[in-house]
Amino acid sequence: MSSSDAQISLRDLAVQARSGDDAAAASLMAQVHQIALRYARARLGRFSASVDASADVAQEVCVAVLTALPRYVDKGAPFEAFVYRIASHKVADAQRGVMRGAVPSDDLPEELDTAPTPEQLALQSDAAQQMHGYLDQLSDQQREVLTLRVAVGMSAEETAAALGMTPGAVRVAQHRALARLRTLMSEQGGIS
Template sequence: MIRAVDAELVRRAVHGDRAAMAELLTDIRPGLVRYCRGRLGRVGGAYTTADDVAQEVCLAVLRVLPRYQEQGVPFAAFVYRIAAHKVADAQRAAVRDSAVTPTDSPLEEPDAAPGPEAQAVATDLARRLSALLNQLPDAQREIVLLRVAVGLSAEEVGAIVGMSPAAVRMAQSRALARLRSLAGDALDEVAA
């Protein structure tokens, strides 16, 4: 989780300490994956695209890390700004490349992945949740994803989106109330 990254680890990574860079990536990657999955969702029942984008964010962080300078905001703000840009790029690319792609050759061994019914239910639920999130204003959607999916504090999210922690909490509360009213009973039938 990014909030666990201490300033000394970031400083060592900025100055080229390879062990610190590896530890830093280990700390930030799980939150980035959750963030990208929350923003991009599943494509064809899998999170492949979101996971790829999270990996691109990690690489981008490594590339710009030598030029990183502490500016009074958490390191998470730096990382999630990069992530927001990479997610936007992936969304634009998905619209551009929305052509059907051919399937791979048949598998030689049985597939351990969930069956078609389980994939359909999971995909449908993800589609419904994504549709609900897309009805929120951009700022509220970003706050919900960073607070709920990634698990950042109100202070960290505030630094990322340029709001006070109290304003973040208020926006999150309003967003969750809006999601509850939009969802109504629509998601009850999926719960098992």
């Protein structure tokens, strides 16, 4: 296919897409995406993360062409010229964004982000691992009593029924397990 055939093809596809032909619109957008992607890669190649930026620009060009297609007037220029004009504006916007980088804002978020920070998550994970290490040093019964009483929140009576013990025996086992944990933590440096 020669260059003039491609231009005619795109122009024809644009006319068909404007008249509501979905297949022509899909074919037109596929070709516009290829053109825009090649153009963006050529212009943005020297910037870091240019592959992602080029793909973003190509997508924005497709959206802009599809949005502007109902207002497109054929003035005799190749349809590619219309695409390149849009692509050049989108590439310039991307370049300005890359050059500018992050800009501080005076606007405050509307809501406070209460999610744990990565540092807090790491500390929590480390503390949980240390605690599991201490619990592993308890007897099975003590570990089970602490799990049901502290982690699950069961009463002494509920724990007794679950473990086949009396409520008094559960309280004694819990007391001994907590005392053993305190001893282990003081001997081994505690949870950081």
